[in-house]
Amino acid sequence: GAVVSQHPSRVICKSGTSVKIECRSLDFQATTMFWYRQFPKKSLMLMATSNEGSKATYEQGVEKDKFLINHASLTLSTLTVTSAHPEDSSFYICSAFTGGDTQYFGPGTRLTVL
Amino acid sequence: KQEVTQIPAALSVPEGENLVLNCSFTDSAIYNLQWFRQDPGKGLTSLLLIQSSQREQTSGRLNASLDKSSGRSTLYIAASQPGDSATYLCAVRTGANNLFFGTGTRLTVIP
Numbered sequence: 001g002a003v004v005s006q007h008p009s010r011v012i013c014k015s016g017t018s019v020k021i022e023c024r025s026l027d028f029q030a031t032t033m034f035w036y037r038q039f040p041k042k043s044l045m046l047m048a049t050s051n052e053g054s055k056a057t058y059e060q061g062v063e064k065d066k067f068l069i070n071h072a073s074l075t076l077s078t079l080t081v082t083s084a085h086p087e088d089s090s091f092y093i094c095s096a097f098t099g100g101d102t103q104y105f106g107p108g109t110r111l112t113v114l
Numbered sequence: 115k116q117e118v119t120q121i122p123a124a125l126s127v128p129e130g131e132n133l134v135l136n137c138s139f140t141d142s143a144i145y146n147l148q149w150f151r152q153d154p155g156k157g158l159t160s161l162l163l164i165q166s167s168q169r170e171q172t173s174g175r176l177n178a179s180l181d182k183s184s185g186r187s188t189l190y191i192a193a194s195q196p197g198d199s200a201t202y203l204c205a206v207r208t209g210a211n212n213l214f215f216g217t218g219t220r221l222t223v224i225p
Contacts, residue, residue, distance in 0.1 A: 006157075034212070043118075043203065043215040044158075093157055095213075101146060101165070103213060107157040 002028045004096050006106035013084055014114055020080045021109045023094030029074035030096035034103065035067075038091040050077055084113045116141045118206055118216035126222040127194055135189040135219045137204035142182050145207040149178050149189050152201045152218070161202075162189070194223045 003026040013019050023033060032051050036044040048064075050056040050071035058064045066088075068080040081088055089112050095103040117140045127133050137147075146165045150158040162171045162178040164187070170179040177190040187204055201220045205213040 041220075043217045045215075046212060049212065091155070095158075101163060101207075102148075102160060105150075105158040105160075108155070110155065 002026075002096070002098070002102075002104040004030075004094065004104045004106040006092075006094055006109050008109060009107060010110045010112075012112045012114065015085050016083055018080055018082045019084055019111060020078055021092055021094075021111075023077045023079070023096070023106050025075045025096040025104070028096070028098055028104075030077075030098060031074065032097040033071055033077040034095045034097065035069060035077075035079050036093045036095070038093060038108075044093060047079075081111065084111070086113045089113045116144075116206060116208055116214040118204060118214050120202075120204060120216035120219050122219060123217065124220040124222075126224060128224050129194060129196060131194050131223075132190070132192050133194055133221070135191070135202050135204075135221070137187040137189070137216050139185045139187075139206050139214070139216075141208070142185050143208065144182065147178075147180055147187050147204060147206050148213070149176075149187075150203040150205065152203060154201075158203065191221075194221075196223045196225045199223050 005024045007022045035047045038044045047062045048056045048058045056069035071077040093108045095105045097103045121136045148163045149161045164180040175192040180187045201218045203218045204216045
């Protein structure tokens with residue numbers, strides 16, 4: 001089956017620093033990639049949708065200047081959390097969509113901001 | 115806006131028992147519905163996908179049903195095993211190619 005990887009799997013950073021998370025589709029091309037955030041014991045909340053070569057579409061309440069998304073190729077999307085604060089600590093999951101019925105999810109990245 | 119609710123939030127059963135997880139959604143205009151499994155600190159594994167025109171799907175000990183008109187889906191797990199312990203999420207896909215996730219049911223199967 002299709003594989004989506006995320007890197008890093010876990011990151012701890014100091015408040016005020018920026019963190020970049022990579023999402024790659026390893027054996028297929030993803031026309032669309034989604035970024036989700038999941039707080040402890042909560043469900044996944046969509047943050048933004050990105051299509052290769054165009055600007056991401058952010059969900060209401062998600063600051064686009066804080067969560068920078070780049071989808072430069074059909075196999076790579078990056079999420080950069082700029083000037084991270086403790087409230088940004090969460091589990092970030094990406095998924096890739098090829099236009100069929102199924103989204104393929106990455107294993108997630110645990111971000112802890114001290 | 116689509117809202118997806120799962121009941122119960124947590125469930126604990128002895129090994130070997132059959133169980134049912136429930137999912138309800140507010141807008142019946144869906145493209146399909148998926149059930150996922152999530153292990154602690156991990157990503158999502160797709161279990162079953164039901165198209166809006168289908169009534170059920172089966173995979174091994176898992177059976178998922180869909181009643182689109184009433185906005186309900188169930189996931190039936192037969193002969194539960196400790197390895198089934200995880201959080202189960204249902205998600206509905208709308209025409210906007212987005213998945214709306216439920217709140218999840220945390221299942222514990224006791225050996």
